Amino acid sequence: MSTTVPHELASTTGEPLPNLLLDYPGADIILRSQDCYHFQVPKTFIGDLIQGTLDPPGNANPEPSLPVVQLPENGEILHCLLGFIFPVTPIPSSTEEIMELLSVAQKYQMETALTHIRGSIARHNSLPTSLKPALLTYALARKYRLLPEALQLARSILKYPMTIENFDDKLDIMSGTSLYELWEYHERVRLNLASDLTEFRTSQAHGSITNLRCTELSSSRIPRWLDQYIESIGKTPNLFDHAELNVALARHAKVMASRPDCQCASITSQTIRDFWDALASVVDGSFEKAASALSLVHEREDPQAQINPTTFPLDTFDPSDASLIIRSSDLVDFRVHKSVLALVSPFFRDLLSLPQPSDSESVDGLPVVELPEDSELLNCMVSLLYPVCTVPNSYEKVLHLLAMCQKYEMVSLQSSIRAKVDRGEFRAPRGTEAFPAYAIAAGKGLIPEMESAARQTLDHPMTFEALGKGLRLFEGWALRGLANFRKRCRDSLIACLDSFLETKPPGPSSIWTGCPGRPSMYSWDRQQNPILPEWLSQLLLRNQNYLKLETFTGSLNGVHSRIRGEYLVAFQSHASCHSCSSVHMNKGSTFCAELENKLTQAYNEVRGEYGSHSDSTYLSPRNR
Numbered sequence: 001m002s003t004t005v006p007h008e009l010a011s012t013t014g015e016p017l018p019n020l021l022l023d024y025p026g027a028d029i030i031l032r033s034q035d036c037y038h039f040q041v042p043k044t045f046i047g048d049l050i051q052g053t054l055d056p057p058g059n060a061n062p063e064p065s066l067p068v069v070q071l072p073e074n075g076e077i078l079h080c081l082l083g084f085i086f087p088v089t090p091i092p093s094s095t096e097e098i099m100e101l102l103s104v105a106q107k108y109q110m111e112t113a114l115t116h117i118r119g120s121i122a123r124h125n126s127l128p129t130s131l132k133p134a135l136l137t138y139a140l141a142r143k144y145r146l147l148p149e150a151l152q153l154a155r156s157i158l159k160y161p162m163t164i165e166n167f168d169d170k171l172d173i174m175s176g177t178s179l180y181e182l183w184e185y186h187e188r189v190r191l192n193l194a195s196d197l198t199e200f201r202t203s204q205a206h207g208s209i210t211n212l213r214c215t216e217l218s219s220s221r222i223p224r225w226l227d228q229y230i231e232s233i234g235k236t237p238n239l240f241d242h243a244e245l246n247v248a249l250a251r252h253a254k255v256m257a258s259r260p261d262c263q264c265a266s267i268t269s270q271t272i273r274d275f276w277d278a279l280a281s282v283v284d285g286s287f288e289k290a291a292s293a294l295s296l297v298h299e300r301e302d303p304q305a306q307i308n309p310t311t312f313p314l315d316t317f318d319p320s321d322a323s324l325i326i327r328s329s330d331l332v333d334f335r336v337h338k339s340v341l342a343l344v345s346p347f348f349r350d351l352l353s354l355p356q357p358s359d360s361e362s363v364d365g366l367p368v369v370e371l372p373e374d375s376e377l378l379n380c381m382v383s384l385l386y387p388v389c390t391v392p393n394s395y396e397k398v399l400h401l402l403a404m405c406q407k408y409e410m411v412s413l414q415s416s417i418r419a420k421v422d423r424g425e426f427r428a429p430r431g432t433e434a435f436p437a438y439a440i441a442a443g444k445g446l447i448p449e450m451e452s453a454a455r456q457t458l459d460h461p462m463t464f465e466a467l468g469k470g471l472r473l474f475e476g477w478a479l480r481g482l483a484n485f486r487k488r489c490r491d492s493l494i495a496c497l498d499s500f501l502e503t504k505p506p507g508p509s510s511i512w513t514g515c516p517g518r519p520s521m522y523s524w525d526r527q528q529n530p531i532l533p534e535w536l537s538q539l540l541l542r543n544q545n546y547l548k549l550e551t552f553t554g555s556l557n558g559v560h561s562r563i564r565g566e567y568l569v570a571f572q573s574h575a576s577c578h579s580c581s582s583v584h585m586n587k588g589s590t591f592c593a594e595l596e597n598k599l600t601q602a603y604n605e606v607r608g609e610y611g612s613h614s615d616s617t618y619l620s621p622r623n624r
């Protein structure tokens with residue numbers, strides 16, 4: 001038997017990889033990678049890999065006596081994988097490659113290889129722990145359905161607050177479905193921790209530290225500082241850390257330094273270890289119980305698929321002189337006129353101008369065109385063409401209708417639907433429905449609907465809690481885009497408030513600088529830099545702070561409408577000042593109106609950066 005098998009360099013794209021060849025004694029099969037590297041191995045060692053198709057010997061086979069198995073993986077990954085069966089190579093260095101390697105081992109059910117690779121990951125701490133790389137790797141683990149890695153990474157991610165603000169530029173790493181699942185997992189862990197740790201505090205904890213004497217005990221007879229530390233983990237899981245326990249102990253020992261009846265400072269390391277082990281098993285248990293939240297289910301649900309065609313009455317319009325049948329995905333036929341369809345849709349005009357294939361179906365002599373839309377949607381569309389109008393019963397359906405018009409180039413029909421929404425004949429999104437409406441409009445490329453829904457979301461908090469299950473409708477780029485839009489609106493409002501904090505003429509606030517105010521350490525500076533009365537600057541700064549702190553947890557739409565009320569309250573507290581009273585009497589109302597107008601303008605002038613901008617980060621998906 002020949003011992004060398006040439007690999008076909010001509011068909012490889014990368015550098016030649018001389019050590020990539022594997023030629024095992026006793027080999028009776030050749031594995032061929034997608035990029036044409038050959039590996040001679042004994043069949044009995046490689047389990048399910050040989051379930052692949054066997055090429056007949058001699059066909060493009062460098063060693064005619066051995067059968068060839070063509071595999072879809074590339075040479076490098078196969079080489080690594082085989083290295084776990086035939087001890088030759090270390091695992092790859094990049095996390096991406098490690099995840100791919102695991103996925104291939106999992107695909108071919110190579111349990112031993114999986115165990116080895118996972119052992120190696122554990123020894124080398126190969127999984128990232130800082131937020132962005134952990135999220136990127138989590139997305140890969142999810143893609144390849146690698147549950148142990150997904151769980152480990154989800155636990156690392158829980159060390160960071162899971163808020164829209166904190167995820168910010170990382171919101172587009174994964175789809176809304178994945179993000180929602182991760183959030184749900186975190187919520188479940190938090191709930192488990194809260195209840196499990198409460199139980200631990202009241203029962204087990206005492207037993208793990210019997211020999212610790214302290215004057216300040218909780219009701220379950222453990223030192224209060226320790227009780228508070230355990231409780232804090234329930235709220236902030238990343239406090240489950242040896243260092244945090246030591247910090248809590250040191251703080252307590254410092255306070256109690258002069259109290260001889262507190263022995264906490266002289267706690268033995270063995271007691272700490274025992275306590276920690278007991279605590280760790282409770283915390284690990286809380287995480288394990290939450291594991292089922294990570295189902296790693298793929299693909300977001302297509303909302304159109306949820307529409308149940310049997311839930312609405314189909315009063316199909318049925319003209320007697322119809323010339324065409326359009327058939328929905330759920331096999332309902334609609335009789336229409338070719339001329340009517342052709343008039344509203346260049347798509348159908350072109351389609352219907354083609355000669356009809358001889359084998360195409362016909363019903364009652366009418367040709368049938370099968371469409372991928374369901375009967376509810378087609379019913380709405382057809383009813384818009386003829387003078388019987390079926391009103392879609394949700395905004396979501398309006399969006400699907402608009403998207404269908406976009407697809408079939410029914411420009412005038414699309415405009416008339418938009419007009420019906422504007423006139424209130426068709427549903428518009430109400431309240432927090434704006435979030436799912438934005439997500440669907442983004443997914444369908446309906447820019448005007450995205451714009452109006454995005455603005456409407458500013459009335460409501462944008463948090464994972466508020467988004468809830470609706471998060472699953474979002475693509476990552478759309479979620480990140482919405483968060484960016486919100487930040488840009490906030491920045492515009494903050495800049496506007498800044499212009500009112502400016503005291504130099506002709507700034508609108510220059511009228512207020514006559515206030516003698518309280519003697520302040522800055523009064524020497526007043527000649528060069530006149531300052532605003534404190535009641536006014538406090539009012540403006542308070543609103544700026546609100547915008548900065550509550551960008552995602554509050555509403556951005558309230559500032560301009562409540563500023564006048566706040567102004568009046570603030571002024572009342574300072575009404576005894578002659579200077580300010582006189583300005584208020586003469587110009588206060590104009591000043592307030594300008595403040596309101598400028599804020600409204602600042603709020604309204606922020607627009608989504610739509611797809612036509614080449615540098616857009618708002619609406620263009622990264623890889624479209």
Ligand SMILES: [Zn+2]
Nearest residue numbers: 214262263264
């Ligand atoms: Zn103590």
Ligand SMILES: [Zn+2]
Nearest residue numbers: 515533577580
């Ligand atoms: Zn004053």
